[in-house]
Amino acid sequence: MAWTRKDLLTMRDLDAAEITLLVDTAASLEEIASREIKKVPALRGKTVVNLFYENSTRTRTSFEIAGKWLSADVINFSASGSSAAKGESFIDTAKNIEAMSPDVVVVRHSSAGASEILARQMRCSIVNAGDGCHEHPTQALLDLLTIREKKGHFEGLQAAIVGDIAHSRVARSNIHAMRKLGMTVTVAGPPTLIPPFVGELGVKVSHRLEDAIRDVDVIMMLRLQQERMTGGLIPSLREYSRYWGLTLDRLAAHARPDVLIMHPGPVNRGVELSPEVADGPYSVILEQVSKGVAVRMAVLVLLAGSKAAQA
Amino acid sequence: MSPTPPARPREKAQVLDETAFDRALTRIAHEIIEKNDGAKDLAFVGLRTRGVDIARRLAEKIARIDGSTVPVGTLDITLYRDDLDLRGTPVIRGTEIPFSIKGKTVVLVDDVLFTGRTVRAALDALIDLGRPRMIQLATLIDRGHRELPIRPDYVGKNLPTSKKESVAVRMKEHDGEDRVVIVEEEG
DSSP states (O other), X not given: OXXXXXXXXXXXXXOHHHHHHHHHHHHHHGGGGGSSSOOOOTTTTOEEEXXXXXXXXXXXXXXXXXXXXXXXXXXXEESTTSGGGGTOOHHHHHHHHHTTXXXXXXXXESSTTHHHHHHHHOSSEEEEEEETTTBOHHHHHHHHHHHHHHHSOOTTOEEEEEXXXXXXXXXXXXXHHHHHTTOEEEEESOGGGSOTTGGGXXXXXXXXHHXXXXXXXXXXXXXXXXXXXXXXXXXXXXXXXXXXXXXXXXXXXXXXXXXXXXXXXXXXXXXXXXXXXXXXXXXXXXXHHHHXXXXXXXXXXXXXXXXXXXX | OOSSOOOOOEEEEEEEOHXXXXXXXXXXXXXXXXXXXXXXXXXXXXXXXXXXXXXXXXHHHHHHHHOOOOOEEEEOOGGGOTTGGGSSSOOOOOOXXXXXXXTOEEEEEEEEESSSHHHXXXXXXXXXXXXXXXXXXXXXXXXXXXXXXXXXSEEEEEOOOOTTEEEEEEOHHHHSSOEEEXXXXXX
């Protein structure tokens, strides 16, 4: 299996073999985290720029650690405190960064398609670290790595993705990836947070939490994205939590005893997840974060370390 | 993983048959014990893929000769290559060394020693994992053409080759037979 892409923009673009290559590579890189000296020279002399136009702790830190463990030079650029705050356009900023010859630019932006615009304009590799409500491919990859390590395979597994599907790039990336790997996906949430036509992605839709989590292998709870809501989509946090919050009682009554509880973070404790569930034995939330570093190392190695990926 | 299997290269000559293969490993096992005055504090680290198989066989032989258990680890040196971005897609299968190499005498094991660049990368990779007391190098075939100042401590067979030829080590674990042949790539 050869990696031939310059960029990693969406899970929708990738085929099952490419997704498997990324997950396999990440699995092999996981052991670096347990070493005394957490550094390998693979990307010595390569430069990775984190270009973040949206707040992020986990993803930006994760890419930064991944790059540093691979010996790349990692530069962080955040929109606040930069020329973007002085009115420079997105593309001008990117062109200026390109003039400094980076090998990989990791982009997070509030607009869907932002990373694709850069990928068309720039010679270096672009990684989408989240573009608006569109996709977040490295999150889906770390979710997949976690699922495979716990369940051993993908084919035939059932997943429920619950909550604010409409605003969730995590849901979109996971739906595409899971479907390609032979998993069955149900999305669940209040009707105002389920996008119309979501069934066209090959998923089932449920409007009751109890139905959605029954007999599934994986429950992925999403964060209620209050910053993306223009108002009026849910009556109140309290009501949302009453119908859509995952509690121990609901789990015990309706879910399988070996179900995995995942969450892309940050968790709104007491809203979509009760603290007992978030910290409970089914939860793999912190393992997801550890695996995030391995996945981002895999992405950087394949993009910056493959002959084919360099145009 | 590749959909079309590569054309089988043409076999030019047999270098070792099954008996000679086994004899070479037995001799190396004895030499390792002799040089290190036993097998105490010894560890094998094989280079993926066939170096690992050879390391396991050497450990079995030492167990039979000396009664000691020598741990065997697996080293993937892809992340340490000096030609990473000249080789297409990097295939990373992982390093598994489930024991500490600190203070140990590590015998690095590979199937064929050629330019020495793989061993150079392996030395760096190994030292990043801890500080062994000593590193020695064992190889089944030494085919010459070194590009770096690297010399093996244990050699199964010295085999002068031309740069156009290549040496294939076939092992039961992967290829169903124990044999070493010189092959010439087609086309």
